[in-house]
Amino acid sequence: MTKNIDWSSLGFGYVQTDYRYVSNFKDGKWDDGTLTTDNTVTLHESAGVLQYAQTCFEGMKAYRTIDNKVVCFRPDMNAKRMADTARYLEMPAFPEDKFIEVVEKVIKANIDFVPPYGSGASLYLRPYMFGSNAVIGVKPATEFQFRIFATPVGPYFKGGVKPITLRVPDFDRAAPCGTGHIKAGLNYAMSLHAIVDAHNQGYNENMYLDSKTRTKVEETGGANIIFVTKDNEVITPKSSTILPSITRRSLMYVAEHYLGLKAEEREIYMSEVKDFKECALCGTAAVLSPVGKIVDHGEEINLPSGMNDMGEITKKLYDTLTGIQMGRIEAPEGWIKVINE
């Protein structure tokens, strides 16, 4: 029986569910793993994650569809990205097939927490991995823990799909040691000061520029960015230093194959932004959140779509993507994994 939760008032916060999955890597291999009701983690004081932040995570969602199935959106993409991240951070990849299998297990074990169709909420899944044994020299751990918990969530930005305001910060969201080539293993702690500062100044998010030249748009603290040009072309920044968003890849496909629009990944200069028609943030948590205003050091860019509604193309992209996720629109082959008929 679906839990008695006020789904439509959920924000993007942690709500405890019944089961989480835990697997340990030791002596060169992952164990079988198990579901547990224990939502705590006990760690060695010198665990690799605590000393050198050797950790990574994924974010994905399960939805209840219009015909009351429970589905998960493109879990194979999260499995692959997490394996790539793990290898980049000198951690053992969690096997991709097993990842999809245990995602299914966690959703099934918490099926009563999957919000009803039409509630505006979904079940967010957080797979993550960390170095668990003691390290003291700067080197990778040799033992790791992989976990997945689930939590029902509502919109990432308060107000649901109301347009938000971004600012271009003075901060770079630098990769550790300024290597600039972290792929999916972004160090989110580096962005916490910038996000608190943005909120204190009344902005919803930071829009980072490339840290080398500070002329090109990268992404925000928790989502990628898309723009719509005056010619109704959907464009998104090409960069090796942003998270390769699964939502963004899906939206570019939707723009081209469902809406018949031109969709291009290319370098986007800050100086071009004033000429664009629409802007939106995209991600699992952000879905597609319209942007009404961008402030770059006192210079205001007011997107023509305004602060009240989603732009026309953004709305079409949003309706098509969420339609695919909720079973109202036929999905491309392999995008939807049915968990429960």
Ligand code: PLP
């Ligand atoms: N960029 C950042 C920094 C993120 O945290 C996220 C969220 O996962 C994204 C982009 C969007 O990625 P995805 O669409 O795969 O959720």
Ligand code: COI
């Ligand atoms: C996601 O969209 O899944 C994210 O990871 C964004 C943020 C909550 C970190």
